[in-house]
Amino acid sequence: MAFNSLKPPLTVSIVALFLAIVGSLHLMSSATQDASRLGQMYSGLVLINGLASLLLLGLVGVNIYWLIRQLRKNVAGSYLTARMIFLFSLLTLAPASIVFYYSMQFLDRSIDSWFDVKIDHAMEDALQLGQTALDERMRNLLKETEHTAELLGTSPVSLLTVRLNELNQNDDADMTLFTRQGQIIAFNGADTGSISPDLPEIGIMVQVRQGKPYVGLETTEHGSMQIRAVVSLIGDDAIFLQAIYPIPQRLAALADTVESAHLHYKELTFLRKSLKTTFILTLSLVLLLSLLAAIWAAFLSIRRIVEPVRLLAIGTRAIAEGDYEKRLPVRDRGELAFLVQSFNTMTGKIAQARDEAHRSKLEVERQHAYLETVLTNLSSAVLSLDPSLNVLTANQAADNILHADFQQYLGWPLAVLTGAYPHLAELMDKLEPHIKGPAKHWQEETTLQGPSGRQELFCRGTPLFGAGDERVGAVLVIDDVTTLIQAQRSTAWSEVARRLAHEIKNPLTPIQLSAERLRHKLAKTLEGQDLEVLEKSTRTIVQQVEAMKSMVNAFGEYAKPTITQTRPVAINTLIEEVVALYPPPSGLDFELSLAPELPRTQADPVKLRQVVHNLIKNAQEAIPSGQSGRMSISTRLNDDVAPSQIELRVSDNGPGIPADQTDRIFEPYVTSKTKGTGLGLAIVKRIIEELGGSIRLDTTYRDGASFILQLPLAPDTLTSER
């Protein structure tokens, strides 16, 4: 953060860069235009601007490379940046190129327009004119010098100085006599400033030595012009005469003007091509630099502009991926920043809504789990159906009570279910009108003929309504009340037995005693037929009272609460012992089918023995006298249920149980036989239930009566089994 705050703002940097570029370009263009001090900096400026162009080119290149990589990676905002950069570059490039093209054209033509054949000629002519005028003067002065040399040639060497002074009439001329070795013999000059005379250069001397006089125009150190004439003295070529004549100021000035103008023009003509090249170079550099700077600045500013859009794209992607915690940084103001801010607000609200939905979902799941637990642990079967009678849910109790695997048929219609479990067809046919009927609560008691016998069911139903009061299905609650009803009946019978014992048995003894006393007293007084009647009547009373007594005792036995002491019992042995008590003369033929290595059952052996006795007796009594009775007893381990049980099946070939008695056969005094107390099966059932087992009539058995008993295994057997 500290680093960021220290960084100069982007706009300031860009403005500074632009100022630097413009300054440098201005300097360069100024240098191009005049050859002043700036002219000396030109090469440096070109170099600096060239380097700046390279730097910018590098920056732009790096930026383009970066952009292409972002485009390849499909980074958010890169496409927009690329489009904007392209558009911006096009907008910059097009006008700049047009301006550049026309500037080049203009430059080319305007530079060419400086030059003209006429002016060219005029310049040459002016120079020639000047040369002619000066040539004329030079010829005259040469003649004059030659004349002087001629005159001097006749003089002896010792008088040369004197003669020279005499002959040099012209005040302005410097005359020098010197030898071949450059030794000065005599000097006569107006110019007192020059102490040592300016001798001619070697080239001139070579020419003069060959006998050719020299005359030439020269420019002095001070910029003035002079004519130098060098001749050898006649007759003695070892001595030379040099005369230097100044040009009159007026003429010199004119000649100078003509010459400098000519030079300047010639220089311009010579530099025409180079000038164009230089201008083009400068212009191109200006264009290149400004274009590159503009594109680079475009990269910087567009990146800033696109930043919020890029952030939005990233944010949207994050939301699409389910990250609602994403918050985008808001950097500056403006519409786009407002968008980013709104996005943050929206994300916050979505996150809030998501959290709430999550909480609600958790609550619903909790409720659902709670309901599931309740339903699973409920002893009532709970089924829910949709309007088309498809099974939606079913609890464990439904599987147990209705003997069907509902979990496999969830989502399937009831018809499919009844197809797989035919024993449910009758029940469902009975319930269907209620489910489809008027939308109200209903209940019905019905029976189910299940695989384990007849069951008493108490069914209740409630239609389900959706949010718009339309029916979305129904809930069925089914209770198995078989045990309850049986218990009620047992209790009722126990009460009857207790009452009978109390209300009936008590008066029986006085009745018997009274009858016997009546016989004893009246037997002495009566005789004949009367005595016979008395004897017969009192005997009947006593006999019947005895019968009633034994009946009430048997009934009391049934109703009396008993104490059972269970222990592991080998049932096969027990059966064999009991059957041994019924030898062939008893009229029964036994068929034993006992499973070998059968685990022991947990039971009270005395009571279990009574059960077997009662069942055999029941068969004995059912078989009409004179008919040979056959009885089959089989045992097996029933693994179909959990935990495993011992199944004992006892069947006879008697007349069987009438259909109307099948459901009540285990109740007291429900019997189809002529003999017996009518309590045998009731007692069997009570004992079996006390032992934790069950007994039912096998209604599918057609050759007589068949009972199926289920007995629990002894605990040690159970553990060993596991």
Place this chain on the structure above:
Amino acid sequence: MAFLFWLSSGLSAEDYGIFIHEANLTKRGEQAFLSADVEYRFTPAAIDALEHGIALTLVLQFTVHRERAYWFNETVITERRNIELRYHPLAKSFQIADLDSGAVQSFASFAAVTDTLSRIRGWPIQNAESLDSRQTYLGRLELILDIEALPLPLRAEAYISPDWRLPHPPFEWHLTP
């Protein structure tokens, strides 16, 4: 063929330049004088420019270093002279102007100019009194055509174009004043 062409072009590149064949520094009393024999082979482009009124500036750079084994050489003397060559169309003459002293010499031909410039004799060198006669120094003389002194439009071309390339190998020698 191509090889021959390459060879000839290679030779032609060596045809132009400013070559110093001999140079020495002599000390007379406290004053030191530089003498040198130089060969000038100007390119046609340079001579053409001169004849079109463009002045050529030659820079003579003379330095004397004291050699040091442990560190960079110490520069004892630095002498720089600027000489301008000009053409006067009116007089059809060439001029050598010493830009530092202002002395001007005129010549009828360019050959006379190069001839004069090829013999550098007795050029006085400043600060020569610091030279120790018991020591050996490293003298370095260089003559350069100053492109920066050319008119601005010509500079870019002179820097880039081979027509203007004038090799100017410096002449180095050990001197004991």
